[in-house]
Amino acid sequence: MKTRFLSLDIFRGITLAMMILVNTSGNGEFTYAPLKHASWHGFTPTDLVFPSFLFMVGVAMRFAFKSFQFQLTPTLRNKILKRTVLLFLINYLIFYFPFLDFSLENMRFLNVLPRIALSYCAISFIVLLVEEKWLTGVNVAILLLYWILMLVFGDHGAAFDLGTNAVRKLDLFLFGPSHLYHGDGIAFDPEGLLSTLPAFSTCLFGYQVSLFLEKRRVDGKEVTFPLVSAGAGLIVLALIWNFAFPINKKLWSSSFVLLCAGIDFILIALIYWWIEIKERKFANTFFLVFGTNSILAYGISELLAIQLNKWQIAEGDGTTSASNWMYWHLFEPVLGKYNGSLAYAISFVLVCWIICYVFYRKKWFLKV
Incomplete structure (x- = not known):
């Protein structure tokens, strides 16, 4: 009996490809709206990627723990903690390499990989x-608890506003403004510590789906309709x-x-229906390249993007980044903005795929 689902690696690969796509627009001012995050409240396809x-990550945990019979042995506990720490270290390596302009005073502590690390660690133990x-009860409790914390500690009547929410308040208290993201005009981290709590729920949903698929395969029961129905219910x-x-x-x-x-x-x-049941193979290899080496793919994409933004090229009386230069000189003249x-x-x-x-x-394969 197979222990993994090809469709899950394909789905992870699609997600990685989309993550790289939306993170590396040639020019943020000239990006199609579906490929940009919602400015605040609301939702775009890009918001689904992370x-x-x-x-x-939650889906993969079910398979990772199988060899331990889902028992928290000292070996597994140490493995979980090691992976959590390594994800943090990989994040800092990616974003501050080669450390020539590194400043501890302005170091951003939280980011995508730290959120993944904390979610992986918490849900592993859970x-x-x-x-x-x-x-399911744990999942419900997490989501309700977060809602309550946001209402109690956010400003009355403005608990979900950019400058007055509990996520920002906690991060400012713990880390200070210099260690937060400033892309929204003020010190506010979209990967804040408090908002990592509901991210645990996202990860747990993945684990529960993996558990559901595993049991359905053993019992030989239908998968597609129950998952679609459950998904529609969650959306409502x-x-x-x-x-x-x-x-x-x-x-x-x-x-x-x-x-x-x-x-x-x-x-x-x-x-799952397309890959496992219909056994279609269109573009499988393309997405498997990303899906079976997801942390490596993400790391390469971020490292390359950051270095291209740091690399300065002479332009007129000043300089511009290599990424900006390529957009204006190679892509925009031919295809428009x-x-x-x-x-x-x-x-x-x-380029990331070829690497x-x-x-x-x-x-x-990068095994963290």
């Missing part, structure tokens, strides 16, 4: 220590909750968690 990746029948709940707790990716609101989980349920059901920006992003995905393909052919 939650889907975190969702797949699923290994809590009986399976209680996991998210839209209802949106009236009280707005769908917001940067706050990782509880309604946002339900919406993304619902969409991922449906997507994974359709991909918006299509040129998209073409740059697609080209960047392909990862070498690792794939050599069977070199």
Whole structure:
């Protein structure tokens, strides 16, 4: 009997490809709206990418723990803690390499990989220590607790605003403004410590889907309709909750968690049907290259993007980044502003894929 699902690696690969695509637009001012995050409340397809990746972390955990019979042995405990620390270290290596302009005073402590690390660590211990029948209750409790904390500690009447929410308040108290993201005009981290709590739920949803698929395969029961139905139900709940707790990716609101989980349920059901049941193989290898080496693919994409932004090229009386130079001199003149920006992003995905393909052919996989 197979122990892994090809469709899950394919889904992870699709998610990685989309993550690289939306993170490396040729020019942020000329990016098609669906490829940009919602400015605050609301939702775009791009907002689904990171939650889907975190969702797949939860999916993979089920397979990773199988060899330990899902028992929290000292060996497994140490492995979980080691992986958590390594993900933090990889994050700092990616974003501050080669450390020539590194400043501890302005170091951003939290980011994508730290959120993944904390979610992986927390959910690992939860699923290994809590009986399976209680996991849905744990998930509900996480989402309700986060909602309550946001209401209690955010400003009255403005608990979900950019400058007055509990996520920002806690990060400012613990880290100070110099260690937070400033891309929204003020010190506010979209991967804040408090908003990592509902990210645990996203990861747990992934684990529960993996558990569901595993049991259905053993019992020989149908998968697609139950997952699609559950996904549709979660989306309806998210839209209802949106009236009280707005769908917001940067706050990782509880309604946002339900919406993304619902969409991922449906997507994974359709991909499972296409790959496992219909046994279609279109573009499988392309996505497997990313899906089987996801941390490597993400690391390469971020490291390359950061270095291209740091590399300065003479332009007129000053300089411009290599990425900006390539956009204006290679892509924009041929394809125009918006299509040129998209073409740059697609080209960047392909460059990352070629690098990862070498690792794939050599069977070199980054195991953290």
